[in-house]
Amino acid sequence: MLKYVSYDIVFQEVPGEVTLALNLSGCPNRCQGCHSPHLREDAGRPLDRAEIDLLVERYGRQVTCLCFMGGDGDPAEVARLARHVRRISRLKTAWYSGRMPLPAGFDTAAMDYIKLGPYIPSRGGLDSPQTNQRMYRIVRDGNDTPAFEDITARFRRNPPGA
Numbered sequence: 001m002l003k004y005v006s007y008d009i010v011f012q013e014v015p016g017e018v019t020l021a022l023n024l025s026g027c028p029n030r031c032q033g034c035h036s037p038h039l040r041e042d043a044g045r046p047l048d049r050a051e052i053d054l055l056v057e058r059y060g061r062q063v064t065c066l067c068f069m070g071g072d073g074d075p076a077e078v079a080r081l082a083r084h085v086r087r088i089s090r091l092k093t094a095w096y097s098g099r100m101p102l103p104a105g106f107d108t109a110a111m112d113y114i115k116l117g118p119y120i121p122s123r124g125g126l127d128s129p130q131t132n133q134r135m136y137r138i139v140r141d142g143n144d145t146p147a148f149e150d151i152t153a154r155f156r157r158n159p160p161g162a
């Protein structure tokens with residue numbers, strides 16, 4: 001069972017989107033210099049379809065995207081809940097994973113955006129030119145095999161070519 005400890009409406013986590021970000025607990029990763037150690041605990045409210053219904057009902061008109069921040073303990077459930085978001089709303093869906101590569105068999109088509117990679121202090125976050133993390137937009141062009149467009153550079157203040 002996924003759980004979440006908090007949520008917020010944010011503007012920078014997913015480029016071009018106003019995002020309802022859900023902070024999931026139970027993170028199984030152990031990044032050195034973890035910026036959110038409280039998310040490694042088993043804490044918070046259960047996140048199931050009924051809870052998603054409530055959040056989308058309350059905030060769905062204020063945002064364009066719903067992002068699962070974490071959930072590496074059960075990626076398949078993250079994807080199932082993202083599919084549910086799609087069924088009940090027009091919101092885009094995003095997932096912030098602290099791992100790389102994507103788990104085998106992950107339902108990529110459930111997402112519009114996927115961020116991959118652990119946090120490494122010496123490399124910095126998505127806005128660092130040295131970052132190991134990647135943000136992808138999932139491109140569906142009519143066939144069943146989504147493509148990954150790397151949009152990590154959009155997090156930098158002066159992206160190449162800007």
Ligand code: SF4
Nearest residue numbers: 027029030031034098
């Ligand atoms: S993915 Fe890494 S930085 Fe994020 S909560 Fe888990 S251990 Fe911490």
